[in-house]
Amino acid sequence: MENLAIIGGGNLGRSIVSGLLTSGLFGTTQITVSGKSKKNLTAIKQTFNVVVSQSNTEAIQNAKWILLCVQPKQLASVLDEIKEAIHPDQMLISTVTGVGIQEINKVLSTNKVIRVMPNTGASKKMSMTCIAANNECTEELKTVEKMFSTIGKTLVIEEPLMQAATVLGASGIAFFLRFLRAMIQGGIQMGFHPHEAQIIAVQTAMGAATLVSENDTHPECEIDKVTTPQGCTIQGLNEMEHQGLSSSVIKGVMASYEKINSIK
Numbered sequence: 001m002e003n004l005a006i007i008g009g010g011n012l013g014r015s016i017v018s019g020l021l022t023s024g025l026f027g028t029t030q031i032t033v034s035g036k037s038k039k040n041l042t043a044i045k046q047t048f049n050v051v052v053s054q055s056n057t058e059a060i061q062n063a064k065w066i067l068l069c070v071q072p073k074q075l076a077s078v079l080d081e082i083k084e085a086i087h088p089d090q091m092l093i094s095t096v097t098g099v100g101i102q103e104i105n106k107v108l109s110t111n112k113v114i115r116v117m118p119n120t121g122a123s124k125k126m127s128m129t130c131i132a133a134n135n136e137c138t139e140e141l142k143t144v145e146k147m148f149s150t151i152g153k154t155l156v157i158e159e160p161l162m163q164a165a166t167v168l169g170a171s172g173i174a175f176f177l178r179f180l181r182a183m184i185q186g187g188i189q190m191g192f193h194p195h196e197a198q199i200i201a202v203q204t205a206m207g208a209a210t211l212v213s214e215n216d217t218h219p220e221c222e223i224d225k226v227t228t229p230q231g232c233t234i235q236g237l238n239e240m241e242h243q244g245l246s247s248s249v250i251k252g253v254m255a256s257y258e259k260i261n262s263i264k
Helices: 011-023 038-048 072-082 101-105 120-124 135-149 159-190 194-215 219-224 232-242 245-260
Strands: 004-007 031-034 051-053 065-068 091-094 113-117 127-133 152-156
Touching (some): 011 031, 011 038, 011 120, 031 038, 038 051, 091 101, 101 113, 113 135, 113 159, 120 127, 127 135, 127 159, 135 152, 159 194, 159 245, 194 219, 232 245
Parallel strands (some): 004 031, 004 065, 031 051, 091 113
């Protein structure tokens, strides 16, 4: 792979660096991370031994791929900073929430742009990355798919679905973790020590997801396998539904979706 510059060394950027390095697709000298925080960059250098820079223009000098990994409110200043230094053959990959390809091309009109939305599971090569591109990026899209498939699963989608992909795939990490926390708390109330409850709940969650993934079944099919007539499982499931579990999750997802559509 040709050199990669990552503009933004926050949690998502660090997760991507970690995943890409362990995949073997990039060497440490092929990745440059830029940001304004010297303290943060020092930590990234110590952890991953990649090249770091406080200058975005310096970071992109020798990069074929430029990954924009900043908050929406930071994007305008970043694009303004690099627009005089960027070359037409450099490829932009954007993780920026709520900002479309056309919006980026208004500033950098000669550069191709592909949008991606990975999640922090990237650090464990367990990311779910949704990818969207225009028709003129066919060849580049294949490379971006290859890049992000090394840190988890990828799915190419239409760009109008990128907002929904951010909620379901990226925010979804937090949603599932909140449910996991509740399971752990329930385990503690039943008598397990916190670390014991966490071991059981985490492994159970991993098992549940793996059953659906590897068996290619609907969750309800796997639920049916562990619910017996008048049993404790169906009793618990029904009580959760009486208390609004499914409805609350759907409402939470949609609230997040409404919020993301208002972010500019």
